Amino acid sequence: MVALMGPGGTFDMAVAALQRGCDSVFVGPKGWSRRPASDELEEEEIRDLIHWARPLAKDVRVAINVMPNPEEIPAFLLKVERYALWGAGGVMICDPGCIKLVRERCPDLDIHVSVTAGVFNARDIRFYRELGANIVVIPYRWGTAELEEIRDETGVSLEAFMFQTVKRGRICPGRCYSSSYFLISHDRDAAGKDHHVGSASRGGSCHRICRAKWDLAIDAQDVSGHPDLKASPELLLWEMPDYVRLGVDRFKIPGRERSVQLVADICGFYRRALDHVLAGDNDVSGFADEWNEIRVRWTRERCRRDDARIVHAQAS
Numbered sequence: 085m086v087a088l089m090g091p092g093g094t095f096d097m098a099v100a101a102l103q104r105g106c107d108s109v110f111v112g113p114k115g116w117s118r119r120p121a122s123d124e125l126e127e128e129e130i131r132d133l134i135h136w137a138r139p140l141a142k143d144v145r146v147a148i149n150v151m152p153n154p155e156e157i158p159a160f161l162l163k164v165e166r167y168a169l170w171g172a173g174g175v176m177i178c179d180p181g182c183i184k185l186v187r188e189r190c191p192d193l194d195i196h197v198s199v200t201a202g203v204f205n206a207r208d209i210r211f212y213r214e215l216g217a218n219i220v221v222i223p224y225r226w227g228t229a230e231l232e233e234i235r236d237e238t239g240v241s242l243e244a245f246m247f248q249t250v251k252r253g254r255i256c257p258g259r260c261y262s263s264s265y266f267l268i269s270h271d272r273d274a275a276g277k278d279h280h281v282g283s284a285s286r287g288g289s290c291h292r293i294c295r296a297k298w299d300l301a302i303d304a305q306d307v308s309g310h311p312d313l314k315a316s317p318e319l320l321l322w323e324m325p326d327y328v329r330l331g332v333d334r335f336k337i338p339g340r341e342r343s344v345q346l347v348a349d350i351c352g353f354y355r356r357a358l359d360h361v362l363a364g365d366n367d368v369s370g371f372a373d374e375w376n377e378i379r380v381r382w383t384r385e386r387c388r389r390d391d392a393r394i395v396h397a398q399a400s
């Protein structure tokens with residue numbers, strides 16, 4: 085079975101994604117999933133969501149993909165064991181040591197290698213498989229050529245994001261720390277968890293500074309105008325038939341920071357498009373108009389959120 089997974093930035097968003105046809109939904113616990121707290125869930129919400137979804141034969145997966153420091157490891161493991169006990173389908177992790185620990189403690193839990201692990205090649209995938217991961221999220225930078233190369237030899241399930249940076253290869257998810265050089269603040273909560281706001285890997289969220297306009301200069305001489313550091317990511321459509329042909333097992337829709345209505349519409353759209361391809365029809369051109377309309381709404385909401393984060397960081 086090929087699974088479609090939607091985003092759950094809030095409890096209501098997760099429910100909407102599942103109701104609009106997703107088989108699975110991913111959520112993040114507050115302070116542990118590289119997003120602002122507004123797009124993460126409390127523990128009780130994660131528990132209630134799992135219990136709500138299970139009778140419907142849908143599952144909930146938890147992105148717990150920050151890099152815990154040594155003092156945070158017990159709290160990290162406690163959380164993962166709790167999610168497994170509640171019936172979560174899997175967890176997304178990026179730290180190799182944590183993947184090994186979770187596999188030892190939770191032998192039946194799916195472990196996704198988070199896209200933020202920054203996988204580069206088949207050897208990396210084998211490394212994570214040996215640690216105990218059984219699903220790898222394909223880097224946004226990859227195209228079908230890379231998938232052809234690895235699909236038969238890595239022995240793990242493949243999960244593809246339904247979005248992609250247009251100019252592939254420049255930014256590797258999870259390997260950018262520029263935001264934390266720009267502005268960082270630190271807070272430690274009552275449970276001893278660090279929140280470094282400005283560092284996605286360490287329990288805060290990035291300020292999206294790659295989306296700001298920068299001057300590039302050498303010795304005070306402007307050398308290139310205002311370069312775009314990162315191309316705007318695009319929702320995918322045309323790649324879907326190839327991904328299915330190449331054995332992608334799971335499709336992941338991003339958008340924990342978008343509105344519930346937009347996420348619901350995107351999930352419904354991809355449910356219909358994926359069912360169309362799975363039924364054996366690789367011509368997705370009939371979905372193009374709706375895809376274009378959704379892309380416009382997606383870009384509008386993304387710019388609004390990203391711009392607000394940059395402005396907030398610059399003013400701080």
Ligand code: SF4
Pocket residue numbers: 255260261262263284290291292293294295314
């Ligand atoms: S600054 Fe841009 S590239 Fe770097 S982590 Fe943030 S969103 Fe990603």
